[in-house]
Amino acid sequence: KDQVFQPSTVASxxxxxxxxxxxxxxxxxxxxxxxxxFPGCAxxxxxxxxxxxxxxxxxxTYERFSSSLLILQVRQADAAVYxxxxxDTEAGNP
Numbered sequence: 001k002d003q004v005f006q007p008s009t010v011a012s013x014x015x016x017x018x019x020x021x022x023x024x025x026x027x028x029x030x031x032x033x034x035x036x037x038f039p040g041c042a043x044x045x046x047x048x049x050x051x052x053x054x055x056x057x058x059x060x061t062y063e064r065f066s067s068s069l070l071i072l073q074v075r076q077a078d079a080a081v082y083x084x085x086x087x088d089t090e091a092g093n094p
Contacts, residue, residue, distance in 0.1 A: 002026045004086060012074050020069045022084035031087035032067040034060055038080050046082075 004024045012018035022032075031050050035043040047055040047069070052062065059070040067084055 002086075002088070004084060006082075006084060012071075014074060014076060016074055018071045018074045018078075020071075020082050020084075022067045022069075024065055024067075024084075024086045026065075026086045026088055028089045029064070029086045030089040032060060032062050033085040033087070034058065034067075034069045035083040035085070036080050037083060043083060 002025050004022060004026075006022050007020070010018055010020050022034075031048055033048040034046045036046050037043040046058045047053055047060045049060065053060050057072040059072065061068050061070070067086075069082060069084070071078055
């Protein structure tokens, strides 16, 4: 069964660049999705795609079995839960 793995905690100082890693076992991954989640709120899609992309301060990179989210000029307000998801080309669903 395919799985996605993420670190439980990432720490950084204000103004730095933080990188959050996501590893997975999906051999035919097509799209990657990164979500931001604050307690009590619905998760918000930050960036997605089938190639490296940037949306504001969020930069997504990926390789075959991993993806990373770089947050540029990290702020205290960026403290939240971040999720990655992978879309399988056969299933067509994240």
